[in-house]
Amino acid sequence: xxxxxxxGNDPAPExxxxxxxxxxxxxxxxxxxEAGLYLLRGAATAVGGAIxxxxxxxxxxxx
Numbered sequence: 001x002x003x004x005x006x007x008g009n010d011p012a013p014e015x016x017x018x019x020x021x022x023x024x025x026x027x028x029x030x031x032x033x034e035a036g037l038y039l040l041r042g043a044a045t046a047v048g049g050a051i052x053x054x055x056x057x058x059x060x061x062x063x
Contacts, residue, residue: 018026
């Protein structure tokens with residue numbers, strides 16, 4: 001049996017604690033992803049508002 005093979009009697013490896021740099025990078029990715037969602041929601045709200053406003057003006061001009 002080679003050294004790289006695990007046996008059932010070996011203790012589980014200790015979980016590594018993330019370094020400050022990796023924690024900061026993970027937090028930056030999370031903030032960037034959330035910011036993208038908020039920008040997308042804002043753009044969709046603006047487009048929807050413009051469509052409703054145009055439709056309202058169009059209906060009033062017809063009547």
